[in-house]
Amino acid sequence: MQPTTPSIISPDIPTPQKSSSPLKLGILASGSGTNFEALVQAIADGKLRAEMPVLIYNKPGAAVAARAQRWGIPAILLDHRKYQSREAFDFDIAQTLSQYGVEWVIMAGWMRRITGVLLDRYPERVINIHPSLLPSFPGLHAVEQALKAGVKITGCTVHIACLEVDSGPILVQAAVPILPDDTPETLHARIQVQEHEILPRAIQIAAMGVGELRK
Amino acid sequence: MQPTTPSIISPDIPTPQKSSSPLKLGILASGSGTNFEALVQAIADGKLRAEMPVLIYNKPGAAVAARAQRWGIPAILLDHRKYQSREAFDFDIAQTLSQYGVEWVIMAGWMRRITGVLLDRYPERVINIHPSLLPSFPGLHAVEQALKAGVKITGCTVHIACLEVDSGPILVQAAVPILPDDTPETLHARIQVQEHEILPRAIQIAAMGVGELRK
Numbered sequence: 566m567q568p569t570t571p572s573i574i575s576p577d578i579p580t581p582q583k584s585s586s587p588l589k590l591g592i593l594a595s596g597s598g599t600n601f602e603a604l605v606q607a608i609a610d611g612k613l614r615a616e617m618p619v620l621i622y623n624k625p626g627a628a629v630a631a632r633a634q635r636w637g638i639p640a641i642l643l644d645h646r647k648y649q650s651r652e653a654f655d656f657d658i659a660q661t662l663s664q665y666g667v668e669w670v671i672m673a674g675w676m677r678r679i680t681g682v683l684l685d686r687y688p689e690r691v692i693n694i695h696p697s698l699l700p701s702f703p704g705l706h707a708v709e710q711a712l713k714a715g716v717k718i719t720g721c722t723v724h725i726a727c728l729e730v731d732s733g734p735i736l737v738q739a740a741v742p743i744l745p746d747d748t749p750e751t752l753h754a755r756i757q758v759q760e761h762e763i764l765p766r767a768i769q770i771a772a773m774g775v776g777e778l779r780k
Numbered sequence: 781m782q783p784t785t786p787s788i789i790s791p792d793i794p795t796p797q798k799s800s801s802p803l804k805l806g807i808l809a810s811g812s813g814t815n816f817e818a819l820v821q822a823i824a825d826g827k828l829r830a831e832m833p834v835l836i837y838n839k840p841g842a843a844v845a846a847r848a849q850r851w852g853i854p855a856i857l858l859d860h861r862k863y864q865s866r867e868a869f870d871f872d873i874a875q876t877l878s879q880y881g882v883e884w885v886i887m888a889g890w891m892r893r894i895t896g897v898l899l900d901r902y903p904e905r906v907i908n909i910h911p912s913l914l915p916s917f918p919g920l921h922a923v924e925q926a927l928k929a930g931v932k933i934t935g936c937t938v939h940i941a942c943l944e945v946d947s948g949p950i951l952v953q954a955a956v957p958i959l960p961d962d963t964p965e966t967l968h969a970r971i972q973v974q975e976h977e978i979l980p981r982a983i984q985i986a987a988m989g990v991g992e993l994r995k
Contacts, residue, residue: 573788573933573955698933701916717953718788718913718935738932740788740955 572720572759574739574766588615588772591667593658593675594622598629600673600694603761604768605636613765619665621658623677639665645677655682662687669768678730691726692771694764696756698722698738703731708753717743719752721760723767736767787935787974789954789981803830803987806882808873808890809837813844815888815909818976819983820851828980834880836873838892854880860892870897877902884983893945906941907986909979911971913937913953918946923968932958934967936975938982951982 594601601620607613620633620640633640641661648654659682662670670683672693684691697707698720704710711719720740727733739759743752809816816835822828835848835855848855856876863869874897877885885898887908899906912922914937917929926934935955942948954974958967 573957698913698916699931700929701913714915715950716914717950718955720933720955735930735932740933740935742788 572739572741572755574737574759574763585614585772588613588768589666589668590615590617590671590768591662591665591669592617592620592671592673593677594620594627594629594673595624595676596627596629596674598627598632598674599757600760600764601629602632604671604673604765605632605638607765613769615768618667619661621661623675629674651678651680652682655680659683659686669771671764671768672726673764679726679728681728684726684728689725690771692723692736692768693726693731693733694721694723694760694767695731696721696753696760698740699724699731699735708749708756711743712747712749712752719743719756721756721763723763725771736770737763739763787954787956787970789952789974789978800829800987803828803983804881804883805830805832805886805983806877806880806884807832807835807886807888808892809835809842809844809888810839810891811842811844811889813842813847813889814972815975815979816844817847819886819888819980820847820853822980828984830983833882834876836876838890844889866893866895867897870895874898874901884986886979886983887941888979894941894943896943899941899943904940905986907938907951907983908941908946908948909936909938909975909982910946911936911968911975913955914939914946914950923964923971926958927962927964927967934958934971936971936978938978940986951985952978954978 592601605617608615608617617638620629620638621643622629622640623643623645625642625644630640643657645654668690670687670691672691679691695707697711699722702710718740720738722735722738724735725733739762741756741759807816820832823830823832832853835844835853836858837844837855838858838860840857840859845855858872860869883905885902885906887906894906910922912926913935917925933955935953937950937953939950940948954977956971956974
């Protein structure tokens with residue numbers, strides 16, 4: 566067995582502009598909230614010049630809510646099961662984000678499909694993170710998909726969200742080698758380390774102008 | 781601009797078995813033959829325990845033929861335009877490879893689709909190299925495809941060939957970051973450096989038993 570080769574992260578990482586006003590990020594999260602935590606930490610460490618006025622979560626008891634409380638960030642529960650349609654759900658999300666002055670929407674493990682209702686309110690300002698090197702393995706269970714396909718390298722992608730799931734202009738990617746004895750759990754854990762690295766960088770890049778990302 | 785991050789190569793690189801007899805590799809190549817050259821050099825350097833009894837090329841005047849001559853390796857021209865069908869072409873290829881005692885067939889920049897005629901003669905013993913991180917960007921112009929898609933990381937893949945183009949069990953992959961000012965030419969050149977690295981390793985892995993690669 567060789568030692569584990571390092572991950573690579575695609576380049577062009579801008580340094581935060583001290584002069585600009587901090588970005589106002591609204592976070593959408595469904596789960597344990599490790600990406601949320603990584604973002605708050607990056608802000609606390611001065612790596613990302615941003616504020617986080619609100620977290621929206623959709624599952625009662627999600628661990629991410631407790632994390633938000635520890636950081637003193639308002640955590641709003643919007644339960645998708647209480648809505649008649651995706652559009653009605655997204656309308657309330659967009660309303661809530663606006664009320665808190667959110668400029669950029671970060672889907673940090675948001676397990677719901679978004680609609681034009683949210684995208685029209687935040688055009689090219691919704692950012693998604695996905696645990697594969699897109700365009701490979703979009704959709705659910707990306708880590709399991711990669712293991713099943715037998716690829717030797719996978720990774721994660723941060724991109725501008727659009728209506729099609731896991732599509733849209735790519736901001737940053739990181740590559741992660743698959744080890745011979747990887748399980749979905751061990752591989753996902755290694756991918757998450759990279760997610761926490763690239764999400765703050767991707768937000769910085771997006772804030773500098775997504776127009777340049779479109780070919 | 782950050783310094784260029786290094787490429788990563790997926791792990792599990794076996795060391796050559798000194799006791800085993802050298803692999804007999806037959807090379808199929810259409811172009812300039814840089815992968816051919818990298819393989820011969822890896823053999824000369826003792827990194828790959830193999831022999832190369834024959835090169836088959838399909839384009840009169842291909843630069844790979846001159847490379848073979850410099851190394852004293854027989855270079856056989858089989859021009860696909862002189863055949864009525866892909867099968868008839870592959871029949872002559874398989875016959876030629878057999879005559880030279882070839883055990884493993886390496887498609888090192890072979891721009892022809894292969895058929896069951898070749899695969900039946902060399903079951904799970906035909907190896908292909910492709911300039912993308914499969915399953916992303918199969919088929920022609922993989923480097924241009926990656927640039928057009930706006931991905932930030934691409935790479936190359938060595939895999940066991942099957943009837944479907946650019947499919948089959950993956951042996952080794954390497955990741956290559958895309959730089960902001962990359963052209964198809966600059967990116968392809970950086971991918972080729974990795975191709976030359978992983979092709980000999982992949983052959984070694986394949987020779988140790990492809991059965992383990994199938995999930």
